[in-house]
Every structure is written in C-alpha cells, then in structure tokens.
Amino acid sequence: NAGVMQNPRHLVRRRGQEARLRCSPMKGHSHVYWYRQLPEEGLKFMVYLQKENIIDESGMPKERFSAEFPKEGPSILRIQQVVRGDSAAYFCASSPSTDTGELFFGEGSRLTVL
Amino acid sequence: EDQVTQSPEALRLQEGESSSLNCSYTVSGLRGLFWYRQDPGKGPEFLFTLYSAGEEKEKERLKATLTKKESFLHITAPKPEDSATYLCAVKTGTASKLTFGTGTRLQVTL
Numbered sequence: 001n002a003g004v005m006q007n008p009r010h011l012v013r014r015r016g017q018e019a020r021l022r023c024s025p026m027k028g029h030s031h032v033y034w035y036r037q038l039p040e041e042g043l044k045f046m047v048y049l050q051k052e053n054i055i056d057e058s059g060m061p062k063e064r065f066s067a068e069f070p071k072e073g074p075s076i077l078r079i080q081q082v083v084r085g086d087s088a089a090y091f092c093a094s095s096p097s098t099d100t101g102e103l104f105f106g107e108g109s110r111l112t113v114l
Numbered sequence: 115e116d117q118v119t120q121s122p123e124a125l126r127l128q129e130g131e132s133s134s135l136n137c138s139y140t141v142s143g144l145r146g147l148f149w150y151r152q153d154p155g156k157g158p159e160f161l162f163t164l165y166s167a168g169e170e171k172e173k174e175r176l177k178a179t180l181t182k183k184e185s186f187l188h189i190t191a192p193k194p195e196d197s198a199t200y201l202c203a204v205k206t207g208t209a210s211k212l213t214f215g216t217g218t219r220l221q222v223t224l
Contacts, residue, residue, distance in 0.1 A: 105159070
C-alpha cells in the first residue's frame with residue numbers, strides 16, 4: 001500500500017515563475033491537507049481539500065496561491081509569480097476521515113526560488 | 115488563536131540517558147494532542163494521540179502523557195536511532211487540521 005506520494009521532491013524556480021506541486025494521497029483517503037515548513041519554523045497549515053472541494057483555506061496566502069483536488073488525479077498546489085519568501089518545504093498529508101488527527105505525510109516538495 | 119510551545123528547542127543525550135520533552139498548549143476546546151517524529155528530509159511520522167488529561171500512551175522507549183495544559187514525551191534509555199525532531203500538534207476543530215509546535219531536535223550519541 002503506497003504512502004502519500006509527492007512530486008517533485010525538489011523544485012527550483014526563478015522569481016516570477018510558477019511552481020506546481022503534486023500530491024497523491026494514500027489509497028482510500030479522500031482528505032488532503034497541505035502544510036508549509038519554513039526554515040526554523042513549525043509546520044503551518046495552508047489548506048484542506050476533499051475531492052473537488054476546498055473545505056478550509058484559512059492558511060493560504062490570499063494572492064498567488066491556489067489548490068485543487070480534482071475528481072481524477074492528484075491534488076495540486078500552485079504558486080504563481082514565486083518570490084524568494086516562498087522558498088520552503090511543502091508537505092501534503094492525507095487521512096481517511098476527519099475524526100482522526102493521524103495524518104499520513106508525504107516526504108515533501110522543497111521549493112527554492114532564486 | 116491556538117498556540118503550541120515546545121521545549122527545549124534542542125536536546126543532546128547520551129545513549130541510555132532518559133529525559134522528557136515538553137509541549138505546552140493554549141487552545142479553545144482540545145479535540146486531541148498528537149506527537150509526530152520527523153527525520154531530516156522526511157515528512158512527519160505519527161506516533162501518538164492523546165485525548166484527555168491523565169491519558170498515557172507507550173511505544174517502545176517512548177511514553178506520552180497529557181495534562182490540561184501540557185504534554186510530555188518521555189524517552190527511556192534512548193538509542194542513537196531515536197535521534198529526530200519530535201513535533202507536538204493539537205486539533206481543535208472537526209477536521210484534521212492540526213496546529214504544530216516548532217519541535218524539539220533530539221540527538222542521541224553513543
């Protein structure tokens with residue numbers, strides 16, 4: 001049973017370019033969460049999605065960031081016009097329900113903005 | 115706003131030297147406190163869930179306890195493979211949206 005798969009593991013972008021990060025949840029999991037981890041900081045919640053729906057995006061910056069979880073295919077976190085401050089590790093997690101706080105994390109996508 | 119504070123930031127132990135990590139929290143309506151382990155370059159890995167004051171959970175050399183204001187992760191006779199960052203998180207809403215502390219970096223040496 002494959003775990004949460006994220007790709008790419010490492011991504012380098014120049015300022016102003018777009019970054020797309022993908023996440024395939026564990027089989028049978030319909031709840032997906034994205035977290036951002038800045039150097040020397042804790043994991044910060046960004047967005048919670050179920051299939052085709054954004055449930056809670058209270059942690060997402062208002063501009064340049066968007067997320068989706070289509071009926072078919074992986075969840076995607078999209079960052080437009082990246083800036084140096086977007087450099088971070090972005091983690092995706094999935095769970096089978098909302099009753100649990102046991103999240104299954106991927107290994108993360110590390111974005112570096114030059 | 116929910117707040118989670120972990121201490122110490124870093125801890126260095128010799129193999130076999132037991133110690134405890136602290137997680138203090140300020141939340142409105144705790145629906146669970148969670149401990150995760152994170153190795154360098156990896157995603158967090160779930161360890162324990164605690165729901166109510168007085169509850170304890172154990173796994174190998176680790177034991178987690180919970181009071182109304184804080185949680186402790188006790189490490190008994192640690193080994194070098196226990197070296198990692200230990201993260202504490204709280205859940206207050208109905209979804210699995212967690213608020214994490216900044217973690218304790220544990221290094222266990224021979």
